[in-house]
Amino acid sequence: MLSVKDLSYTFSNEDPSKQILSRVSIDIKTGEFVSVIGTSGSGKSTLFKLIAGLLEPIEGQIQINGKQCDKRLGKVGYMPQKDLLLPWRTVMDNILLPIELVKENKKQKMVEIREWLTRFGLSEYENAYPHELSGGMRQRVAFLRTLMTGRDLLLLDEPFGALDSMTKRKMHSWLLELWGELQKTVLFITHDLEEAILLSDRIYLLPSDSSQIIQEVKINLPRPRSSNFIYQSEFIEMRKELERLIHDEG
Numbered sequence: 001m002l003s004v005k006d007l008s009y010t011f012s013n014e015d016p017s018k019q020i021l022s023r024v025s026i027d028i029k030t031g032e033f034v035s036v037i038g039t040s041g042s043g044k045s046t047l048f049k050l051i052a053g054l055l056e057p058i059e060g061q062i063q064i065n066g067k068q069c070d071k072r073l074g075k076v077g078y079m080p081q082k083d084l085l086l087p088w089r090t091v092m093d094n095i096l097l098p099i100e101l102v103k104e105n106k107k108q109k110m111v112e113i114r115e116w117l118t119r120f121g122l123s124e125y126e127n128a129y130p131h132e133l134s135g136g137m138r139q140r141v142a143f144l145r146t147l148m149t150g151r152d153l154l155l156l157d158e159p160f161g162a163l164d165s166m167t168k169r170k171m172h173s174w175l176l177e178l179w180g181e182l183q184k185t186v187l188f189i190t191h192d193l194e195e196a197i198l199l200s201d202r203i204y205l206l207p208s209d210s211s212q213i214i215q216e217v218k219i220n221l222p223r224p225r226s227s228n229f230i231y232q233s234e235f236i237e238m239r240k241e242l243e244r245l246i247h248d249e250g
């Protein structure tokens with residue numbers, strides 16, 4: 001579904017040697033859930049912006065569905081780190097944004113969105129404004145807006161980073177159930193190792209120094225998983241292994 005090959009990027013035109021990403025390669029198969037972890041500033045969000053088409057690489061290729069994709073904007077569902085809900089638009093109008101952009105039939109989509117809002121426990125908030133929502137609710141609205149792009153590949157940039165641990169656990173169960181049902185392909189940024197192991201089929205570890213290579217870890221743990229899975233010995237072993245890798249990398 002997604003193939004990134006030898007991707008390099010720098011924000012500095014004066015000093016091209018100051019690369020944020022250097023020859024990064026990743027592959028995501030259809031239906032996979034893959035996380036990207038790495039220290040702050042290692043270039044995770046930059047990688048997502050490159051895949052989404054908001055930035056252009058200085059080197060390397062990005063293929064979506066087997067095709068080299070130079071015009072990538074709108075080809076993937078992208079949920080940025082900040083939820084970016086427009087404060088002057090209601091929940092419904094925020095979710096309708098991607099539909100307005102491609103000039104689809106809004107009335108038809110509203111019926112579908114109302115069904116999703118009910119499933120997301122937000123049916124009473126259709127006409128609420130973002131400031132009236134809790135953090136978890138805002139993330140669900142932002143996720144629903146990403147879903148409404150209709151894209152099969154979703155890039156989720158640290159969607160639960162700002163949530164308290166109880167809400168986060170609820171959101172994990174919610175996302176695991178939804179992912180199982182929707183059969184979307186997900187690329188997910190997180191700083192939380194437990195979250196990465198619980199949700200993912202594989203994890204990419206982005207190096208803090210762009211001269212080093214990206215590492216890949218397979219999460220060979222059975223599915224379906226629930227949020228209680230984190231207490232099982234195989235999960236704890238996996239976490240130890242990941243911590244060892246991160247420690248060695250540092």
Ligand SMILES: Nc1ncnc2c1ncn2[C@@H]1O[C@H](COP(=O)(O)OP(=O)(O)OP(=O)(O)O)[C@@H](O)[C@H]1O
Pocket residue numbers: 011020038039040041042043044045046047
């Ligand atoms: N628009 C920009 N102009 C210049 N430098 C930038 C810009 N955006 C990001 N950077 C720099 O690029 C590097 C990578 O940033 P990026 O946001 O991709 O990191 P990240 O791994 O997602 O970090 P975090 O985990 O803190 O979100 C950082 O050093 C950052 O300061």
